[in-house]
Amino acid sequence: MRRQKPDIARQHQGALRKAGRAEEGAILSVSRDARIWQIARMPYPPDNPPHVFSVLAGREVSTWSEEWKHECEVRYLAGLPLAQRNDALDGSSGSMKFKRGEAAVAYLRAEIERYGMLKGKPSPERSSRRQVCGV
Known part of the structure; x- marks a missing residue:
């Protein structure tokens, strides 16, 4: 043993x-x-936190900043399949709409769309609209 x-x-x-x-x-x-x-x-937060490039901000940001926290949330949501993303945003009592409100969810959807455009990936919502509308 x-x-x-x-x-x-x-x-x-x-x-x-x-x-x-x-x-x-x-x-x-x-x-x-x-x-x-x-x-x-060890200092908390660190005296000199690391900086990384933020796609949404278009510049380097601290990994301890609210901007980076927001980008991580948007990146996570953008990586989810559309059904899971919609459930996380609009689903039941544990959804973001329930916790943060409709305005926050609308802002997150816009940020997810912007993140996809900046990264060069069309969102599934837009591509499905194009197929339906014939655009």
Whole structure:
């Protein structure tokens, strides 16, 4: 029977909390170098957060920003099949329309459409309209 290694970071974090040297919710990193354990408090949010290119913003944004959070949500919804996307946006009591309202869902739909155009992919809603309307 194999023994599992204990989670060292969690053990040290718990020991520091008991000793009163770490606040509740502090994020600690533990590294082992030549049998010496080093424990350091990590800043939350980081002092210099990473930046990535945002398609919707058209520039680099912080991964800790609301712009990036919004783009991740739009990217996720754009990647869903149309039926699942409609269910997530307009479905039952757990849908976004129920939680955020119709205006927010209309804005998300417009952002999903814009994201698809910027990425060069036509949305399934538009392509199905073209087939029906003969456009």
